[in-house]
Amino acid sequence: MRKIFLMIVVGVLLLTACGGSSxxxxxxxxxxxxxxxxxxxxxxxxAEAASAGAEVFRTNCEMCHGPQGHGDGPAGQSLDPRPRNLASIQAASGDDFLFWRIREGKPGTSMVAWKGILSDEQIWQTVSFIRTLK
Ligand code: HEC
Known part of the structure; x- marks a missing residue:
């Protein structure tokens, strides 16, 4: 009986810890x-580069970040941490932040470095597209 009680307590603690941090x-x-x-x-x-950026985004980013960048792509749901909402990130960050993050990735997450896969021009096109996200 006490064991079961302990398991419930630990379970609830784990749930609140995970739910809270995410x-x-x-x-x-x-x-x-x-x-x-x-x-x-x-x-x-x-801003006219956004349509080319939309293409790059659809091919390389949408599966994790979702069509509107809201972090709801099918491949992103089981990741830890999950992809964040690019609409709110772009509203709070400069071009330099977005270009750097996409080019170099984010260590410790599934966000890989895209340099070598995408050209700098394609990355800037993607930044133009991300600027359209709301
Ligand atoms: C395999 C899934 C995946 C793909 C594909 C992917 N991302 Fe990400 N992305 C992530 C995850 C996970 C994070 C980190 C979220 C966090 O730190 O909380 C992230 C973070 C980011 C961030 C914000 C980083 C920060 O500092 O918070 C930007 C901007 C971004 N991605 C843009 C892109 C772009 C543009 C592409 C396509 C070229 C792309 N991502 C492709 C999973 C992905």
Missing amino acids: TTSAENATLAPVPADYAGLTNPLG
């Missing part, structure tokens, strides 16, 4: 500072 890290986590090599870069392409 909601806070998803929306409230502060963004990492941009390294010196990237800090201050601005998108050399205009």
